[in-house]
Amino acid sequence: MKLDLEYKYLVVGAGFFGSVIAERIANKLNEKVLVIDKRSHFGGNSYSYKDEKTNIEIHKYGSHIFHTSNKEVWDYLSRFTKFNDYRHRVYTVYKDRVYTMPINLDTINSFYQKNFSPEEAFEYVKKEIKENYTESPKNLEEKAINLIGKDLYKAFIYGYTKKQWATDPKNLPANIITRLPVRYNYNNRYFKDKYEGLPVDGYGKLFEKILSHKNIVLKLETDFFDIKEELSSCIKVIYTGPIDRYFNYRYGVLGWRTIDLDIERVPVDDYQGTSVMNYAEAEVPFTRIHEFKHYHPEREQAKHETVILKEYSRAAGTNDDPYYPINTQNDKEMYAKYLADSKNEKNVIFGGRLGLYKYLDMHQVISMALNVFKKQIAIQK
Ligand code: FAD
Numbered sequence: 001m002k003l004d005l006e007y008k009y010l011v012v013g014a015g016f017f018g019s020v021i022a023e024r025i026a027n028k029l030n031e032k033v034l035v036i037d038k039r040s041h042f043g044g045n046s047y048s049y050k051d052e053k054t055n056i057e058i059h060k061y062g063s064h065i066f067h068t069s070n071k072e073v074w075d076y077l078s079r080f081t082k083f084n085d086y087r088h089r090v091y092t093v094y095k096d097r098v099y100t101m102p103i104n105l106d107t108i109n110s111f112y113q114k115n116f117s118p119e120e121a122f123e124y125v126k127k128e129i130k131e132n133y134t135e136s137p138k139n140l141e142e143k144a145i146n147l148i149g150k151d152l153y154k155a156f157i158y159g160y161t162k163k164q165w166a167t168d169p170k171n172l173p174a175n176i177i178t179r180l181p182v183r184y185n186y187n188n189r190y191f192k193d194k195y196e197g198l199p200v201d202g203y204g205k206l207f208e209k210i211l212s213h214k215n216i217v218l219k220l221e222t223d224f225f226d227i228k229e230e231l232s233s234c235i236k237v238i239y240t241g242p243i244d245r246y247f248n249y250r251y252g253v254l255g256w257r258t259i260d261l262d263i264e265r266v267p268v269d270d271y272q273g274t275s276v277m278n279y280a281e282a283e284v285p286f287t288r289i290h291e292f293k294h295y296h297p298e299r300e301q302a303k304h305e306t307v308i309l310k311e312y313s314r315a316a317g318t319n320d321d322p323y324y325p326i327n328t329q330n331d332k333e334m335y336a337k338y339l340a341d342s343k344n345e346k347n348v349i350f351g352g353r354l355g356l357y358k359y360l361d362m363h364q365v366i367s368m369a370l371n372v373f374k375k376q377i378a379i380q381k
């Protein structure tokens with residue numbers, strides 16, 4: 001198969017990064033583009049499908065909630081799907097009691113069994129913080145204690161984080177925790193972006209629409225490294241697989257966490273009353289339980305059955321799906337070397353969370369893909 005005779009562009013990976021770039025090339029440049037993915041479906045980790053038996057939308061790789069404040073990204077996706085009105089709220093179980101996450105006035109009052117006003121809660125937590133304050137926090141633990149004090153940290157952050165990263169929070173970078181806000185009001189929305197929702201027909205259908213263009217040819221169950229030798233040097237490659245794999249791990253294997261997902265059908269209408277329940281204690285082996293029914297209250301779904309997913313975190317081997325970049329100092333130095341080498345691959349663009357070794361939300365990946373298309377692909381045409 002001489003790919004470059006037919007196609008000028010090859011996209012490796014049909015997740016959001018690859019699919020958006022392919023759509024732009026097909027639509028805006030009117031050029032043929034081949035999209036390959038080694039999996040048996042498109043959509044990457046964001047993929048979801050409708051369970052025929054119950055009409056429940058199953059997120060194959062764990063819950064994916066779309067949220068963004070970027071109007072360009074929202075308008076772009078809205079050309080392919082409508083979004084429902086879902087607003088994400090998360091709860092957490094600690095010592096047999098349920099609390100709201102992220103930490104807000106409700107969490108604080110329930111935890112301390114108080115009836116604080118916002119100002120009183122702020123003053124109380126401030127005192128707690130003062131007791132263990134670190135001037136220049138160097139790790140997740142110090143940063144978290146500076147934000148909420150030791151007691152709240154021990155209850156809601158320590159065990160969960162230790163489970164998720166299998167690392168003592170003292171050895172994790174402080175910035176992981178800055179993803180989670182702390183609020184002194186009763187706002188328990190998980191995200192604060194302007195736009196939020198779930199694609200009404202699911203992510204699978206959304207990807208089907210993005211990729212259905214006469215200029216796009218999709219080949220699933222095709223690994224880039226099995227066809228690489230057949231490519232000539234003039235084909236432009238957009239590579240969204242792991243960057244260390246591309247260079248055959250010449251500087252070593254970058255650290256990732258993976259997750260194991262145990263899916264279960266339960267013969268009840270509602271298992272936990274909400275879409276995501278975190279389990280804060282280190283002793284509970286899973287980090288959270290997802291219940292997909294709650295993502296689409298607008299849908300007719302089975303009453304006698306629900307589908308849940310228990311999520312377990314562990315270190316990824318090279319055959320596992322990489323999910324969260326660990327980013328130790330060693331990883332950072334290794335990635336810098338791969339990044340330098342990637343600049344010498346003149347016909348290859350590295351993108352997406354695996355290609356950039358970065359934890360990125362869907363909207364960030366889409367925004368990057370739109371920009372890469374504008375600045376690095378369209379301009380060279
Ligand atoms: P991916 O979706 O991973 O796509 C890369 C594709 O490349 C894959 O399909 C892979 O099979 C393919 N590939 C790799 N190597 C090869 C090869 N050699 N040959 C062929 N194909 C190859 N984001 C949000 O905005 N909201 C959320 O609620 C959210 N929840 C998340 C929950 C979890 C558990 C995780 C891990 C992530 C979550 N994210 C969420 C982030 C989201 O998954 C990513 O932003 C998104 O998947 C990134 O898209 P991508 O195209 O970069 O990568």
Ligand code: UDP
Nearest residue numbers: 092101156157160161164176177179180278
């Ligand atoms: N976190 C926590 N307790 C929770 C939820 C999150 O300690 O109940 C911490 C944990 O370290 C996690 C980080 O906050 O890695 C970011 O949480 P987020 O929900 O954004 O993680 P993700 O959705 O990426 O799994």
